[in-house]
Amino acid sequence: MLTQPAKGGHTSDPCKVNGRKAGVLFGAYSLQAGNGGIARVARLMLRVLSEELAQIPRPAYALTLGDRSPVQDLGLRVQYSSEARLHFALSVLRKAFGCGHILFDACQAAQVYQLPFLRGKPMLTFLHGIEVWDEAPDRYIQSAHRATFLLANSEYTRDKAERLHGGFARARVCWLATESDDLPPPALPLGERAPEVLIVARLGERYKGHRALIDCWPQVVAAVPQATLRIVGVGPHNAELNQRAAQSPAAAWIKFEGFVPDAELESLYARAPVFAMPSRGEGFGLVYVEAMRHGLPVIASTEDAGPEVVKHGQTGYTVNLTRTHELPEAIIHLLRNRDEACRLGEAGRKRWQEHFRFSAFRSRFQPLLREFLAT
Numbered sequence: 001m002l003t004q005p006a007k008g009g010h011t012s013d014p015c016k017v018n019g020r021k022a023g024v025l026f027g028a029y030s031l032q033a034g035n036g037g038i039a040r041v042a043r044l045m046l047r048v049l050s051e052e053l054a055q056i057p058r059p060a061y062a063l064t065l066g067d068r069s070p071v072q073d074l075g076l077r078v079q080y081s082s083e084a085r086l087h088f089a090l091s092v093l094r095k096a097f098g099c100g101h102i103l104f105d106a107c108q109a110a111q112v113y114q115l116p117f118l119r120g121k122p123m124l125t126f127l128h129g130i131e132v133w134d135e136a137p138d139r140y141i142q143s144a145h146r147a148t149f150l151l152a153n154s155e156y157t158r159d160k161a162e163r164l165h166g167g168f169a170r171a172r173v174c175w176l177a178t179e180s181d182d183l184p185p186p187a188l189p190l191g192e193r194a195p196e197v198l199i200v201a202r203l204g205e206r207y208k209g210h211r212a213l214i215d216c217w218p219q220v221v222a223a224v225p226q227a228t229l230r231i232v233g234v235g236p237h238n239a240e241l242n243q244r245a246a247q248s249p250a251a252a253w254i255k256f257e258g259f260v261p262d263a264e265l266e267s268l269y270a271r272a273p274v275f276a277m278p279s280r281g282e283g284f285g286l287v288y289v290e291a292m293r294h295g296l297p298v299i300a301s302t303e304d305a306g307p308e309v310v311k312h313g314q315t316g317y318t319v320n321l322t323r324t325h326e327l328p329e330a331i332i333h334l335l336r337n338r339d340e341a342c343r344l345g346e347a348g349r350k351r352w353q354e355h356f357r358f359s360a361f362r363s364r365f366q367p368l369l370r371e372f373l374a375t
């Protein structure tokens with residue numbers, strides 16, 4: 001159910017506040033490239049919002065918390081707050097005075113909606129997964145429950161949050177996407193590439209699958225000599241994972257690339273014949289669709305939203321991590337059978353073109369946005 005228009009200030013016309021054309025406020029923790037998946041979702045949202053407001057002009061404001069340098073042109077001028085959350089909340093409060101609708105990239109940022117003046121104004125926020133699952137802070141759950149309009153990045157995210165906490169069945173599913181429709185530059189054919197497996201993920205969450213890949217790598221190298229595991233990402237578990245890899249009999253074939261800018265990441269996707277992130281906690285998995293864009297077969301797990309994005313036997317494999325043999329067997333099979341890898345990779349690219357390009361996200365998000373802005 002959608003909430004009723006706010007009392008005091010917000011009139012029966014959602015496009016007016018105090019008799020004047022109402023603004024639209026967008027708040028995000030970050031829009032900066034390299035700041036993770038939620039920042040990417042924020043950029044996707046803001047781009048579609050700016051396109052929509054160009055058709056139906058209304059005052060619009062975008063605020064972020066802690067971005068220290070300008071982001072790419074997303075259609076709206078972005079005001080950067082300090083890293084102090086109180087300052088961000090006060091900035092939202094000031095801008096919201098003349099706004100009829102408020103959007104947040106995630107319920108972490110949407111916590112400011114608890115401020116009395118904001119309550120009652122229509123508010124939209126996205127659900128991403130772990131922040132509303134097991135051991136989720138009560139303040140995140142509460143901010144999601146307060147939302148007028150709730151979006152989830154997958155059916156899995158919505159359904160798991162509903163099972164755990166209730167009140168999430170009303171969330172509308174809006175799959176995510178890459179930030180453009182462009183194909184990557186031409187690359188060496190998949191069948192001619194050296195035996196490598198790429199994982200791109202922050203080294204900060206234990207569920208991402210780094211440990212499973214490192215632990216199975218001796219089996220992979222024994223079956224496919226010189227097979228290389230290439231790990232892209234940084235985070236607080238960097239030292240622990242490096243030590244784990246150093247103690248492996250296959251240490252020479254496990255490479256840590258650290259942080260890699262998006263422009264340089266293209267070349268790593270272009271040299272690997274397989275992408276693997278056997279995660280246990282993905283609400284969606286943006287790196288899966290990026291790998292599909294590059295025509296790579298993807299290995300995910302059965303324990304999260306992976307099977308919603310990666311179609312087992314069609315665009316890659318989803319492995320059961322409790323059956324420890326499945327992950328190395330899937331990797332070895334794809335490295336040895338390049339025709340199969342090519343077939344899965346091409347099917348993945350077609351799936352990306354149909355469902356996970358920016359224009360596909362726009363087609364999903366735009367009608368939801370219009371419905372929200374009409375409340």
